[in-house]
Amino acid sequence: MKFYDAVVIGGGVLGCFTARNLRRWNISVLLIEAAEDVCTGITRSNTAIVYSGCDNKPNSLKAHMTVRANAEFEALCQELEVPFKRCGSLMVSCGPKGNAVLQKKLEKGRLNGVPGLRILSAAEALELEPALTKGIHSALYAPSTGTVNPWQFGIAAFENAIYNDCAVSLHNRVLAIQKYTGGYVVETEQGSVRCRVLCNCAGLQAAQVQEMLFPPSVRIVPDAGDYLVLDKSVVGPKHIIFHESEESGKGLTAVPTVEGSLLLGPTKRPCTEEYAAVERNELESLQKLTQEILPDVDLKLQIRSFAAVRPNPQHVIEKNGQYLPDGRSINSFVIEEPAPGFYSLIGIKTPGLTCADQLGAYLARKAADYLQADKNMRFVSKRMAIKQARQLEYKARAALVAQAPDYGEIICHCEDVTRAEVLAAIDRGAVDINGVKRRVGAGLGRCQGGRCRLAVEALLKEAGHEGL
Amino acid sequence: MKDCELLIIGAGVAGLTAARTAAESGCHQVVLVDSKAKPGGVLLQCAHQGFGQGLTGPQYIEQLLRDFPKQVELQCATTALSISKDKVTVLSGAKTGLQRLRFQELIFAAGCREIPAGALQLAGTRPEGVYTAGQVQEMMNLQYRVPEGPAVILGSGDLGLIMAGQLSASGCKVNALVEQREKCGGLPRNQLYLERYALPLLCNSTVSRVYGERKLEGVVVHNRQSGKEYHIPCRTLLIAAGYTPERTLIQGLGAPEWLQLCGNCKAVHSMIEGVIQEGKTAGTKAWRNIRSGVC
Ligand SMILES: Cc1cc2nc3c(=O)[nH]c(=O)nc-3n(C[C@H](O)[C@H](O)[C@H](O)COP(=O)(O)OP(=O)(O)OC[C@H]3O[C@@H](n4cnc5c(N)ncnc54)[C@H](O)[C@@H]3O)c2cc1C
Numbered sequence A: 001m002k003f004y005d006a007v008v009i010g011g012g013v014l015g016c017f018t019a020r021n022l023r024r025w026n027i028s029v030l031l032i033e034a035a036e037d038v039c040t041g042i043t044r045s046n047t048a049i050v051y052s053g054c055d056n057k058p059n060s061l062k063a064h065m066t067v068r069a070n071a072e073f074e075a076l077c078q079e080l081e082v083p084f085k086r087c088g089s090l091m092v093s094c095g096p097k098g099n100a101v102l103q104k105k106l107e108k109g110r111l112n113g114v115p116g117l118r119i120l121s122a123a124e125a126l127e128l129e130p131a132l133t134k135g136i137h138s139a140l141y142a143p144s145t146g147t148v149n150p151w152q153f154g155i156a157a158f159e160n161a162i163y164n165d166c167a168v169s170l171h172n173r174v175l176a177i178q179k180y181t182g183g184y185v186v187e188t189e190q191g192s193v194r195c196r197v198l199c200n201c202a203g204l205q206a207a208q209v210q211e212m213l214f215p216p217s218v219r220i221v222p223d224a225g226d227y228l229v230l231d232k233s234v235v236g237p238k239h240i241i242f243h244e245s246e247e248s249g250k251g252l253t254a255v256p257t258v259e260g261s262l263l264l265g266p267t268k269r270p271c272t273e274e275y276a277a278v279e280r281n282e283l284e285s286l287q288k289l290t291q292e293i294l295p296d297v298d299l300k301l302q303i304r305s306f307a308a309v310r311p312n313p314q315h316v317i318e319k320n321g322q323y324l325p326d327g328r329s330i331n332s333f334v335i336e337e338p339a340p341g342f343y344s345l346i347g348i349k350t351p352g353l354t355c356a357d358q359l360g361a362y363l364a365r366k367a368a369d370y371l372q373a374d375k376n377m378r379f380v381s382k383r384m385a386i387k388q389a390r391q392l393e394y395k396a397r398a399a400l401v402a403q404a405p406d407y408g409e410i411i412c413h414c415e416d417v418t419r420a421e422v423l424a425a426i427d428r429g430a431v432d433i434n435g436v437k438r439r440v441g442a443g444l445g446r447c448q449g450g451r452c453r454l455a456v457e458a459l460l461k462e463a464g465h466e467g468l
Numbered sequence B: 001m002k003d004c005e006l007l008i009i010g011a012g013v014a015g016l017t018a019a020r021t022a023a024e025s026g027c028h029q030v031v032l033v034d035s036k037a038k039p040g041g042v043l044l045q046c047a048h049q050g051f052g053q054g055l056t057g058p059q060y061i062e063q064l065l066r067d068f069p070k071q072v073e074l075q076c077a078t079t080a081l082s083i084s085k086d087k088v089t090v091l092s093g094a095k096t097g098l099q100r101l102r103f104q105e106l107i108f109a110a111g112c113r114e115i116p117a118g119a120l121q122l123a124g125t126r127p128e129g130v131y132t133a134g135q136v137q138e139m140m141n142l143q144y145r146v147p148e149g150p151a152v153i154l155g156s157g158d159l160g161l162i163m164a165g166q167l168s169a170s171g172c173k174v175n176a177l178v179e180q181r182e183k184c185g186g187l188p189r190n191q192l193y194l195e196r197y198a199l200p201l202l203c204n205s206t207v208s209r210v211y212g213e214r215k216l217e218g219v220v221v222h223n224r225q226s227g228k229e230y231h232i233p234c235r236t237l238l239i240a241a242g243y244t245p246e247r248t249l250i251q252g253l254g255a256p257e258w259l260q261l262c263g264n265c266k267a268v269h270s271m272i273e274g275v276i277q278e279g280k281t282a283g284t285k286a287w288r289n290i291r292s293g294v295c
Helices: A014-021 A061-080 A097-114 A123-128 A150-163 A202-210 A281-291 A357-372 A394-403 A417-427 A433-440 A455-460 B013-023 B043-047 B057-065 B133-142 B158-169 B190-198 B248-253 B270-295
Strands: A001-008 A028-033 A089-093 A117-123 A138-142 A145-148 A167-169 A173-180 A184-186 A193-199 A218-230 A238-243 A252-254 A261-264 A301-318 A324-331 A334-337 A344-347 A410-412 B004-011 B029-031 B072-075 B078-084 B087-095 B099-107 B111-112 B129-131 B149-154 B174-178 B207-210 B219-221 B227-232 B234-240 B242-246 B259-261
Touching: A001 A014, A001 A184, A001 A357, A001 A417, A014 A028, A014 A150, A014 A193, A014 A357, A028 A123, A028 A150, A061 A097, A061 A145, A061 A357, A089 A097, A089 A123, A089 A193, A097 A138, A097 A238, A097 A455, A097 B158, A117 A123, A123 A138, A145 A150, A150 A357, A193 A357, A202 A218, A202 A301, A202 A344, A202 B057, A218 A281, A238 A281, A252 A281, A252 B248, A261 B259, A334 A357, A344 A357, A394 B087, A394 B099, A410 A417, A410 A455, A410 B190, A417 A433, A417 A455, A433 A455, A433 B158, A455 B133, B004 B013, B004 B270, B013 B029, B013 B043, B013 B057, B013 B072, B013 B099, B013 B270, B043 B057, B043 B133, B078 B248, B099 B248, B111 B133, B133 B158, B149 B158, B158 B174, B158 B190, B174 B207, B248 B259, B259 B270
Parallel strands: A001 A028, A001 A193, A028 A167, A089 A238, A193 A344, B004 B029, B004 B099, B029 B072, B099 B259, B129 B234, B149 B174, B149 B234
Antiparallel strands: A089 A138, A117 A138, A173 A184, A184 A193, A218 A261, A218 A301, A238 A252, A252 A261, A301 A324, A334 A344, B078 B087, B087 B099, B111 B242, B207 B219, B219 B227
């Protein structure tokens, strides 16, 4: 049976950053992911925001981590060559309730050390962000808020972990965990491995994974949110806009993404399944709120809608030998250590993406302490992204095409993605069209793969991936 | 940088006709580019006999290309990436590399794109098996694959009907065509498929929901008049909801004298004859402009 110092269960953004951070130490690591590719769980569908930290309870771990993560985000994204845009955010209020909320967030944010927070008058806010409705009362401006491509962010950490000799087992589900003296035996679909440290980053399944060995303590109750995406030709806000309706209490978040599209959502509603289905009335309420707050945004430019499942961790109570969630969502990050060397991140929701590197580093430090591991002097933090033709000026692009002709063939016309980029995505682990889309953006644009999907599928097939 | 008199973007019926017209009128340097490997545009994937005197798309293109004027420099597998206000385009191709080309006149004939499922208010999951009708047409006629049946088709315009006919003929059962208007939207000759294959046409209806976790399992069809909903099982959903003229490249240009549009990027046509007419007009006018500019 193979042995690793540490096994990471789950290849979402948290598992990927945990694996990468573990390799900063002399710790041998195996990452196990049930799906065929990484970043296909919660990390696939989220709001892509790098939060400032003005929403979190002062002095909490979440607040510390968010503010720190935000400050370090540029450097991290440069190191990993991931698109990040510090566009700032405006939380707008249209009435007295909203004004009070802004005031509270301002105070919290200041206590948390969020830089540059200010409350703007309606006129100031409109000058900064002309896309807003004239009907606003005031706005909380957080210049440090940003947005990142969440897929490329997670995948970059994954690639960098592999570069630093992290072992990986994809399309392999963890079925059971046993204890043995000095560590754990992880039983998977493809056999068993032993380890001393276990990092449970199984996202929506994290509670189940912990319960493979320990009694229930926290259970995840899912709810769902719906999103709309508008084509990048939209004339919309330059900042991230947050708003909560005075009457309905419904929220709107509008994110001008790094790709240039406008992401609207998420709504919040109950759901029962572990996978999400879009609800039409939710889309309609999103559209209505958008019209109210961003009146000039052309909703006819919609190119996609999707839904996401949100994990809400709750403590369990025992009742007649049955364990039931207690009905109250836990607000702080749930990081459990049910036994030495066993660490769980359970139901990490917003701002889990923002804090991925912080959380990963946190688990890695705990593991390193426990294993008394030294620093890995050969760790290379730099990751090279797939070179994108569209990012280059004419001369550089011409030189690239001359040297590698596949960069001349455009596969995705909407997003200007070349054959070379699609091949690189496949080479780096994409097994289906969505994997290609997440890595290089083919199919992300206004025709939603209408024109490139068959071409991408053909290239996948040539590489031996049959698809569904 | 290279120069030419006339640049034509898109070598479908409109672009080919414009190129021929301009060349035959006397234009010496016509550059015609297309991102596909062969000229012909969308007609290359049309296997039905709907063009001219009962020809298929490829046959019709073959006819158009016969004795094609030598002055036209045809660059296939070449994509125009940008067009600037000072009349320079950047072209990209694996064989031709990246090149800048200056032109005097531009005819834009880039066709149209299909409205994707994502633009509709579709509730439900996002499984595999949802295609635009044109994708399925391309799949069947250029890759010789038949999608998994049974199928449901959203939209009973010409493409929806043609694909219903072709799928039925290929042994893929079509469980329903769903049409939001009160009657079928296609040409009478294409409506014949409904009878021939006894296809259920559900009018006043729309697909309101798709289900299936990874793979499509079915759709919910909502009838607007009765308010009733029907579950229809299917493994493939074809979206034949219409087209958008493809004008992304010329978006910021306004309407300069030197730019003309023809074919489906100008307005979506249901008959090829109208496209030919527009191609001829654009070609004639471009040559007239070039000549008067030179004099
Ligand atoms: C709707 C929504 C919006 C959000 N927006 C933001 C935002 O704007 N900004 C922000 O900072 N954060 C945001 N978040 C939070 C952030 O997205 C999450 O915290 C983060 O993606 C969680 O990553 P993860 O790795 O825990 O989960 P996942 O990405 O779900 O990864 C878990 C992985 O574990 C695998 N797995 C599970 N069980 C097993 C097993 N038995 N064996 C092997 N593998 C297994 C799964 O297949 C999965 O790939 C949002 C969250 C939600 C739900």
